[in-house]
Amino acid sequence: MAAKTLTIDGTQVSAEEGATVLQVARDHGIEIPTLCHLEGVYDVGACRLCLVEVAGIAKLLPACTTKISEGMELKTNSERLQKYRRMTLELLFAERSHVCAVCVSNGHCELQTLAYSHGMEHVRYDYCFPKWKVDVTHRLFGMDHNRCILCARCVRVCWHIEGAGTKNVSGRGASANIINDLNQPWGQSDSCTECGKCVMSCPTGALFHKGSTVAEMVHDRDKLEFIVNAREKKQWIV
C-alpha cells in the first residue's frame, strides 16, 4: 500500500492509500462529528455532519465515504461547516420529539452530546411533533420512533453483523421509518434473533432495553411494608 500525504486543517499528515478522510483525521486526533458512521459497518454518508471542505472541489464531501488522495487539502472545521452542522442538528431536533429530560439515553446520547459540543443553545425551527408510535411488543427491547434520527445504523448492524435482516427502512421523506420484517410489530418478527445489537448501535434513545425507560422506574414500596410487617407483626404473608 502506498502512502499518501495530505493536509488536514493546516497539518500535514500521511496515511495509507484507501483510507477515508474520517479514519485519517481521527487517527491524527482531529475530531469530525458523525452520527450515521459506526465502526464495523459500511458508511452511507447520510447524516451530513462529517462534511468537509476539499480545496479545488466545489462540493462539500462526507469524510466517512471520501477516500484520501495525494496532496489533498482539507478543512474540517471552518465557520461555514460549523454553521451547517449546527443547522443539521437543529433540523434533527425539530423533526421528531427529542425530549432529553425523559429519555432513556439522557446523558449518554450522541445527538445530545453533539448538540452540546456545537453550541446548539436552542432550536430556531418550529418543532414538527409528529405522532409516532412506540413499539414495545418485543420481549426484551423497545423502539420509540419519536427519538429515531434515521441514521440506519441498526439496519446495517442487523444485516451485516448479526446477519438477521430484521430491520429495514420503509416509507420515504418525513414518513420514512425503521420497520421489522414486513412492517410488523417487533414482537411478531420471525427473523429477529434477540441479539440486541441494534440497541447497542443506536445513537439516541430510539432503541432501548425494556425496563430502562423513565416510566418504568419501579420503587417497590410494597417490599418495605412486607419487611416491616414481618419484623414487627410477625406476618409473613401479604
Add this chain to the structure above:
Amino acid sequence: MVNEDLNVIAEKEQAARKKIVIRCCMAAGCMSSKSEAVKKNLEQAVNEAELSDGVEVRGVGCMKLCCEGPLVSVDSQNALYEKVTPENALELVQTLKGGNTGIKRGDWNHPFFKKQMSIVLANSGEIDPERIEAYIAVEGYQALLTVLREMTPKQVVEEMVKSGLRGRGGAGFPTGIKWGTVAKTESAQKYVICNADEGDPGAFMDRSVLESDPHSVLEGMAIAAYAVGANQGFIYVRAEYPLAIKRLQTAIKQAKQLGLLGSSIFESPFNFNIDIRIGAGAFVCGEETALMASVEGKRGTPRPRPPFPAESGLWGCPTLINNVETFANVPPIYRKGAEWFASIGTEKSKGTKVFALAGKINNTGLIEVPMGTTLRQIVEEMGGGAPDGREIKAVQTGGPSGGCIPAQHLDTPVDYDSLMKLGSIMGSGGMIVMDDSTRMVDVARYFMEFCVDESCGKCVPCRAGTQQMLHLLEKILNRKATGHDLAKLEELCDMVRHTSLCGLGQTAPNPTLSTLRFFRKEYEELLQPEEFGRYENGEARALK
C-alpha cells in the same frame, strides 16, 4: 441479418405504402381523448367508402400539438385535422371524395410547426411505433449496422465526443466523455442503462419518444453498448407510463426476432440484450445511483458519488447511464455524422432539445428546437402566448430542480449555460409557462411540497430541511411570517443546497431561490412587521 436483409425489409415496406396515408395520433395524450376510437372509425369509413386500396389509416406517435388532440393528418391534402371525434371520422374520410367538413383545420405553417427542427422526433407522428419494419424503412438500424461493420468502439466514442452531444437528462454532462470513461474502465461485465424515469411535473418528452419511436432508443443503446463494451442493457421506466412500457416490450421483441438485439448482431461478435425494469413511482429513482439500487431490487435511495457509475455502478460493474432523449439522438449522429450534429445549436450546446410546453400557454404540446432558440420564440411565437390575452410572467424550466425565468429574460437563448446563469437549469425538458395571475410564492411552495413528498428520507438536510422550508413558505403565504422567517428560509436554502446527498436535495431550493431572486417583492408583500406576534396590552397584534 445483414445489410441486404435490412434493405429488403425497407423496400418491402416502402412498396406496401398506399397512395394516401391518414395518420392518427396514438400517443397517450390523444388516446386519452378517444383517438383509438377515431382510428377504428376512420378505418371503417375507409372500408365503407371502398377506398382501402389507395388509402391507409396509420396509427402513429405523437403529432406534437397535444392541446388540439385527437390529431389526424391526411398527407394528400397536406391537412391537419384537430379535435377529431369518433363521430366525425366518416365526414373526414368523405373529404377524400370531395366532401366538405367542418372539422377544425390546423396550420402546418404556424410557427409551432415551422420553427421545429426534428432530430429526436423525426419519426414521431410519422411512423407506426409498433412495427419495426416502419422504423427500418426510415433508415432505422442503419446506424448500428455502420457502427458494427465499419467502426471500432474507440472510433464510436471519438465520434460521440466530436458531436458535442450533452446529456439530455438535465445536468448536461458531455455524452462522449461519459462513454469514454466507461469504455476505459476495465471489467468483464459492463451495463448500459436508459433512464426513462421522467418525473418532473409537466414533463412528457421522454414518454412521447418511447411511445412514438421506441426503436430509436433501442438502437441508440445498442450503439452505446458497443462503444463501451457492454452486453446487457436495462431501460428503467416508470410504471405510470403503461403505453410506453407496452411499446418498448413490443419493440424489444421485434428487434430480437430480427436479430437486431441478442447474440451476434448483424453477424458480428457483438451481443446485446435489453430488459425493462419498471419503477414504482419514486421521483428520486431518476437519480442515477438510486435508479441503480432500484434496478438491483433494493430500496431506491441514492449513495454518495464517487464512485461514479462509470467506475462502479450496477452490481459494482462499470455502468453507462443516459437519458431517453440522449439515446434517441445517437442513431442520427452516426447516420449523418458528428459534424452535421455539431453544426446545429450553439457553441457549447449542440443539437436540438425537446420541450414539453405546458401551463398557461395557448399551444401546449411537444416541440423540438435547435439549442439557442430564445424563450420568447418558444413561448410567444410557437406557444402563441398566454390564453385570454394575459401577460406571460415567467417560464419554469427544470421542474423541481429548476427555476423560474421572468418575462424580462425571455430573450435568453435556451442552452445549458444561459439557463444556469439565470439560476435555472435546462432540465429534462419540462417548460411550464405562467401568466400574470400566478403568485410566485405559490409556485415555490408547490415545488417545495413536491420535494418534501419525494425526498427519500436518507439524508437529514433534504428530509428535514425541505419540511422546514415548506413550513416557512406556508407561513409566509398565510401572512404569519416576518423578515426573520424569510432570512431563515434563505439560510436553509443555502444549507440544503450545499449539504444534501444527491441532486434532489441539492436542487430542491432552486424554485424558491429563483423566485426570491426575481420576485422578491411578492415575498416581502406577504411579510408582517417584526413586532408581529408580540403582545400589546394583553392582545396579539392584528394582522396586516
